[in-house]
Amino acid sequence: MLEENEDFYEKLRKKIRIWAQSKKGKTNKWVEYIMAAPDLFHLLVKLSLDKDVPAKEKAKLAAAITYFISPLDFIPELILGPIGYVDDIAIAAYVLNNLINLINQIDPEIIKKYWSGDTDILFLIKKILQVSDEMVGHKWKKIIKKFK
Numbered sequence: 001m002l003e004e005n006e007d008f009y010e011k012l013r014k015k016i017r018i019w020a021q022s023k024k025g026k027t028n029k030w031v032e033y034i035m036a037a038p039d040l041f042h043l044l045v046k047l048s049l050d051k052d053v054p055a056k057e058k059a060k061l062a063a064a065i066t067y068f069i070s071p072l073d074f075i076p077e078l079i080l081g082p083i084g085y086v087d088d089i090a091i092a093a094y095v096l097n098n099l100i101n102l103i104n105q106i107d108p109e110i111i112k113k114y115w116s117g118d119t120d121i122l123f124l125i126k127k128i129l130q131v132s133d134e135m136v137g138h139k140w141k142k143i144i145k146k147f148k
Contacts, residue, residue, distance in 0.1 A: 008069055009045075013038040019082040030086055030135055033128055037085040039117035040092040041068050046114035047099070053106065057099055064095040075136065086135045093128035100125070 006014070019025040020035055028034070047053055048061040067073055068088045077084030100108050100122065108122060115121040128135075 009038055009042050012041060016082050016085070025082070028083065030083070033089050033131075033135065034082050034085055036117055036119070036124060037068075037082075037089055039115065040089060040096075041065070042116055043096070043111065043114050043121070044068065044092055047096075047111065050110060050114070052110055053099070054102075057102070057106070060095050060098070064091050067091055089128055090132040090136045093125045093132065096121075097125050097129060 016034060016037055020031055025031055025034075044061050044065050048058050048065065053061070068091075071078050073084075073087060075084045075087040077088075096111060099106050100111060111121055117124070
């Protein structure tokens with residue numbers, strides 16, 4: 001595919017794959033999570049289009065998508081490269097976890113239906129949330145308040 005025809009997801013996937021194979025990527029302790037960034041982005045987009053997701057939750061998904069593609073965020077990708085996606089990943093996990101925790105509103109199977117990653121998405125979300133303070137720093141929770 002010609003590079004000018006690639007969408008955000010394809011460009012992100014390619015960029016992260018190349019980085020993960022580099023010396024910096026191979027030795028980065030967050031590479032496992034950073035590799036999931038394109039699939040998390042894809043999942044956010046698919047869920048924002050699903051008719052079974054309530055409008056209020058779609059707004060949160062849209063905000064997380066916007067944060068993902070914005071060059072201006074807490075940890076900027078423009079300066080740090082793929083490492084800069086750790087905050088985007090943490091926010092995606094937070095929004096997805098809240099979506100899962102909506103009692104009697106969202107079936108976790110909806111999330112699994114759109115997941116294109118290699119690992120169990122529900123397990124991955126929990127793992128990301130467990131390490132998010134270490135990965136991003138405890139101040140990231142100030143950003144999260146915008147997604148409630």
